[in-house]
Amino acid sequence: MPRVLVVLAAFNGIKFLPAQLESILCQQDVAVQVAISVDRSIDGTQAWAEETAQRDPRVSVLPSGQVFGGAAPNFFRLIDEVDLTGFDCLALADQDDLWYPDKLARACQQMQHTGAVGYSSNVTAFWPSGRERLIDKAQPQQPWDFLFEGPGPGCTFVLKQPLALALQAWVRTHAEQLQPVGFHDWLIYAWARAQGYAWTIDAHPHMLYRQHADNQIGANAGLRPLLLRIRRVADGWGLGQASLIARLTGLETHPFVAPWCQGQRLGLLRLAFRAGQCRRRRRDQVLFMLSCLWMAFFLPNRGHVA
Structure with a gap:
């Protein structure tokens, strides 16, 4: 066994x-x-x-x-x-x-x-x-x-x-x-x-x-987890975690990673149109593309979230 x-x-x-x-x-x-x-x-x-x-x-x-x-x-x-x-x-x-x-x-x-x-x-x-x-x-x-x-x-x-x-x-x-x-x-x-x-x-x-009140993460089901995910996109937390993981895994200098990892607007725009390579579920690919576009144009201090 x-x-x-x-x-x-x-x-x-x-x-x-x-x-x-x-x-x-x-x-x-x-x-x-x-x-x-x-x-x-x-x-x-x-x-x-x-x-x-x-x-x-x-x-x-x-x-x-x-x-x-x-x-x-x-x-x-x-x-x-x-x-x-x-x-x-x-x-x-x-x-x-x-x-x-x-x-x-x-x-x-x-x-x-x-x-x-x-x-x-x-x-x-x-x-x-x-x-x-x-x-x-x-x-x-x-x-x-x-x-x-x-x-x-x-x-x-x-x-x-x-x-x-x-x-x-x-x-x-x-x-x-x-x-x-x-x-x-x-x-x-x-x-x-x-x-x-x-x-x-x-x-x-x-x-x-x-699932209970003390879950640290939980199943991401319902309105509250959705609002939390939206907030994390809006304040750059998600992009910061992705950038941190890219650095820890040694990929921060990869041509695909470096532009958005540094918070560059052009890098985020390119990332938006490669959403199909970045998420598995089709719905999540669409949301990922929209979030990248939002961060490219509206997230302040893009260069600091990474």
């Missing part, structure tokens, strides 16, 4: 974490180990995790006391510190979802079938009301989509050992540069694609993606 190390970032997660960990430990047709890192919490998450690790040898907990302030630095800490020796794959897990029993086995099978070393998938978002919605990220990959969007939630990510080891080595040498990164999953996907690693996005959801 494939041996999979699951890294789980937690923060004040005692409400949902026991059920999530149970769903991970019940994975079928794989041998699972779980490493947990707890951002300093006040609800007993750390104590519960340590007690669980004492009862179950498949669970380990990294030393406590650090304050990360977000999921991204907590996951980077996990990737930096875990020992990948003896594992075939590395998987990422949030604290509040529910995994189907075949989630990890399906990921391993899909990578074997496609020849990819990185995997992500669609998810089924669900709300306390009982509402469910498919979050579809499995459109065909485009030449530059990795600089502008992720391939699905990071909690679906599974990396084969060669990619996981290379990522770990890179994270260890770029700790300071990674601090401003808002989305660890977007960066991991971008780095893998920039390095030439093959990635597959599975259209079949194999987990329930819990």
Whole structure:
């Protein structure tokens, strides 16, 4: 059976974490180990995790006391510190979802079938009301989509050992540069694609993606997430993150990247008309083109957002 190390970032997660960990430990047709890192919490998450690790040898907990302030630095800490020796794959897990029993086995099978070393998938978002919605990220990959969007939630990510080891080595040498990164999953996907690693996005959801008031990111469903995305375009945050990721992945001088990475109006105009290479979904390509045009003409201090 494939041996999979699951890294789980937690923060004040005692409400949902026991059920999530149970769903991970019940994975079928794989041998699972779980490493947990707890951002300093006040609800007993750390104590519960340590007690669980004492009862179950498949669970380990990294030393406590650090304050990360977000999921991204907590996951980077996990990737930096875990020992990948003896594992075939590395998987990422949030604290509040529910995994189907075949989630990890399906990921391993899909990578074997496609020849990819990185995997992500669609998810089924669900709300306390009982509402469910498919979050579809499995459109065909485009030449530059990795600089502008992720391939699905990071909690679906599974990396084969060669990619996981290379990522770990890179994270260890770029700790300071990674601090401003808002989305660890977007960066991991971008780095893998920039390095030439093959990635597959599975259209079949194999987990329930819990939505609640404390989600840091969530499913981007509804009016509030839409308004947040519009605001991030309007103030240049999204372009700044794309530029940061381009620099971290070593692509800032590429002829396609350099003009818009520096906030040049002409570069943004050119980017607008190459939207089909930058997003996977047709609707998102149109919105991407319009946002680039807006930034080219109306975003102040374009040269500073990067």
